[in-house]
Amino acid sequence: MVAMLNVYQNLPLIDPVYIFGVLLLTILIAPAIATILRIPSLVVLILLGTVLGTNILGILDRSIVGVSSLGLEQSQQLLLHRQSLLQGLEKFGLLYIMLIAGMQMDLTKMKRLGLCVLIFGLLTFGIPFYVGFLSGQLITSSLLAAVLLGIIYSPHTLVSYPIVVRVGIAQQEIVSVAVGGTIVTSVLTLTSLSIVQSIHSASVGAFLWIKLLFLLPLLVIVSLWGIPKIGRLFLEKNTELSSQFVFVLACLFVVASVTLIIGFDPIVGAFIAGLALNRLVPLQSPLMKQVEFVGNSLFIPIFLVTVGILSNPKIFFTKPEYLGVTCFAIAGAIGAKFLASWLAGLAFKFTFAEVMTVFGLTMSRAALVLVIAVFGKSANLIDEGIFNIVIAYIVVTCLVGPLITDLFSKRVAEKLLLSK
Numbered sequence: 001m002v003a004m005l006n007v008y009q010n011l012p013l014i015d016p017v018y019i020f021g022v023l024l025l026t027i028l029i030a031p032a033i034a035t036i037l038r039i040p041s042l043v044v045l046i047l048l049g050t051v052l053g054t055n056i057l058g059i060l061d062r063s064i065v066g067v068s069s070l071g072l073e074q075s076q077q078l079l080l081h082r083q084s085l086l087q088g089l090e091k092f093g094l095l096y097i098m099l100i101a102g103m104q105m106d107l108t109k110m111k112r113l114g115l116c117v118l119i120f121g122l123l124t125f126g127i128p129f130y131v132g133f134l135s136g137q138l139i140t141s142s143l144l145a146a147v148l149l150g151i152i153y154s155p156h157t158l159v160s161y162p163i164v165v166r167v168g169i170a171q172q173e174i175v176s177v178a179v180g181g182t183i184v185t186s187v188l189t190l191t192s193l194s195i196v197q198s199i200h201s202a203s204v205g206a207f208l209w210i211k212l213l214f215l216l217p218l219l220v221i222v223s224l225w226g227i228p229k230i231g232r233l234f235l236e237k238n239t240e241l242s243s244q245f246v247f248v249l250a251c252l253f254v255v256a257s258v259t260l261i262i263g264f265d266p267i268v269g270a271f272i273a274g275l276a277l278n279r280l281v282p283l284q285s286p287l288m289k290q291v292e293f294v295g296n297s298l299f300i301p302i303f304l305v306t307v308g309i310l311s312n313p314k315i316f317f318t319k320p321e322y323l324g325v326t327c328f329a330i331a332g333a334i335g336a337k338f339l340a341s342w343l344a345g346l347a348f349k350f351t352f353a354e355v356m357t358v359f360g361l362t363m364s365r366a367a368l369v370l371v372i373a374v375f376g377k378s379a380n381l382i383d384e385g386i387f388n389i390v391i392a393y394i395v396v397t398c399l400v401g402p403l404i405t406d407l408f409s410k411r412v413a414e415k416l417l418l419s420k
Contacts, residue, residue: 011057011058011059012054012058012059012060012061013059013060016085019060019085019086020085022052022059022060023060023089023302023305026045026048026049026052026301026305027045027297027298027301027302027305029048030044030045030048030301031044033048039403040163040402040403040406041301042159042160042162042163042304042402043399043402043403045301045304045305045308046304046305046307046308046395046398046399047308047399048305048308049304049305049306049307049308049309049310050308050309050395051308052305052308052309053308053309053310053312054309055312055314060086060305060309061086061309086306086309087306089299089302089303089306090302090303090306090307091266092299092302092303093295093299093300093301093302093303093304093306094157094267094270094303094366095252095253095256095266095267095270096252096270096294096295096299096300096303097157097158097159097161097162097295097300097303098158098267098270098271098274099248099252099270099271099273099274099277099291099295100161100165100274100291100292100295101158101161101179101182101271101274102270102271102272102273102274102275102276102277102278103274103275103277103278103281103288103291104165104170104171104274104278104283104288105176105179105180105274105275105278113173113176113177113180116177116180116344116347116348117176117177117180117181117184118184119344119347120177120178120180120181120184120340120344120348120358121180121181121182121183121184121185121188122184122188123181123340123343123344124154124156124181124185124337124340124341124344124362125154125155125184125185125188125189126154126340127336127337127339127340127343128150128153128154128333128336128337128340129150129151129153129154129192130150130336131150131153131332131333131335131336132149132150132151132152132153132154132332132333132336133146133147133149133150134146135149135153135328135329135332136148136149136150139325139386140381140382140386142381144196144199144200144381145376145381145382147192147196148196148372148375148376148381148382149382149386151189151192151193151196151372152369152372152373152376152390153332153333153336154185154188154189154192155185155186155189155365155368155369155372156182156185156337156361156362156363156364156365156397157364157365157366157368157369157398158178158179158182158361158364159304159307159364159366159398159401159402160360160361160363160364160401160402160404160405160406161179161361162296162300163402163405163406163409164357164361164405164409165292165296167409167410167412167413168413169357169409169412169413169416171283172412172416174350174354174357174358174412175357175361177344177348177358178357178358178361178362179361181344181362182271182362183268183271185362186265186267186268186271186368187216187268189368189372190264190265190268190368191212193372193375194211194212194263194264197375200379200381211262211263211264215262216259216262216264216268219255219258219259219262219269219272220272223255223272223273223275223276224272224275224276226276227251227255227273227276227277227280228276228277228279228280231247231251231277231280232280234247235247235280241286241287241290244287244290245287245290245291245294248277248281248287248291251273251276251277252270252273252274254273255269255270255272255273255276256269256270256273257269259272265368265371267368303366304398307366307394307395307398308395308398310370310391310394310395312388312391312392321385322385322388322389325385325389326389326392326393329389329390329392329393330392330393330396330397333365333393333397334363334396334397334400337359337362337363338359338363340362341355341356341358341359341362342355342359344358345358351412351415353408353411353412353415354408354412356404356407356408357404357405357408357409357412359404360401360402360403360404360405360406360407360408360409361401361405363397363400363401363404364397364398364400364401364402365393365394365397365398366394366398369390369394370390370391370394373387373390373391
């Protein structure tokens with residue numbers, strides 16, 4: 001009893017054992033709640049993360065706050081450990097989503113859809129960027145800050161991708177276009193962010209263009225050529241599923257690490273690794289099922305919980321003046337992605353259900369937007385109010401995106417069944 005009181009008095013949780021226990025219990029009960037409420041488990045996980053976060057129950061926190069009763073030095077070490085655990089698991093889940101997206105992509109269709117992917121990528125980056133830039137000019141006084149808000153509006157995270165996998169349409173053209181457009185958008189976003197960071201720090205120089213025009217293309221070429229060759233030799237000599245699974249993880253983290261070293265977000269490297277492993281690991285193979293099982297059972301759900309932890313519902317009570325701006329920002333962010341999907345649907349002759357599925361897939365914003373917002377806050381380009389608005393629109397888009405994807409992807413799947 002005394003131990004339980006000590007845990008309660010020292011919230012948010014510090015010890016990794018407690019944190020992981022809470023995360024696993026959350027993942028365990030989420031499907032039951034989702035069944036009762038008739039909403040996707042993805043949404044339930046985000047909502048549970050919000051409830052468990054410091055802004056409501058205060059059980060879990062991904063930031064360094066507070067001092068425990070263990071002594072200052074030991075407390076700081078544990079707090080740093082806690083931060084690395086939650087943020088590390090969050091990043092692992094995001095990398096895993098990008099890895100699976102690359103591994104499951106139909107590359108035959110990608111070759112045929114290359115122009116479609118490029119067009120959609122430009123649309124789903126350019127339109128939100130323009131809307132965000134205009135919004136930034138209204139609510140900030142700095143041109144560079146307005147550009148940064150445009151960048152914040154542009155990227156999206158494939159939070160809803162497990163839904164299209166579950167309903168069985170991951171191999172369809174619309175999903176390939178959405179996933180391909182995601183990597184185009186991510187590259188453009190990270191390129192733009194690198195330029196803004198260089199301008200802000202007055203370090204625009206030759207190395208920036210070397211990274212963009214030489215190092216990143218070289219990494220793509222080496223990965224797509226080298227990983228399949230090494231992989232075939234390794235998989236032939238190592239038939240144990242555990243060894244093969246570790247090989248996949250090694251490819252993921254090595255390529256993501258190299259991407260990080262050359263100055264880009266590791267999610268780009270995770271997607272490159274997935275593409276490199278695409279032909280090496282067949283969709284129906286035991287290895288692919290193992291990769292999917294681990295990701296969908298553990299790391300992706302934990303990522304969704306941590307997204308919920310970021311939310312702060314108290315924003316609307318402590319700073320009511322930001323309520324209107326928040327609604328404006330959310331409407332602009334969602335509307336821009338819808339316009340991009342709708343224009344792509346007109347160009348590629350998608351049905352309404354297909355357009356809405358693409359829209360649902362590309363609506364949600366998460367870790368990449370957060371990274372950009374944190375930079376903007378630390379660089380004094382955006383204030384605390386705007387930062388909280390960004391957090392609010394991350395949560396809203398992560399809640400609405402899966403709902404739309406779940407509803408319309410089922411209609412697409414039903415139409416496919418009827419056409420067979």
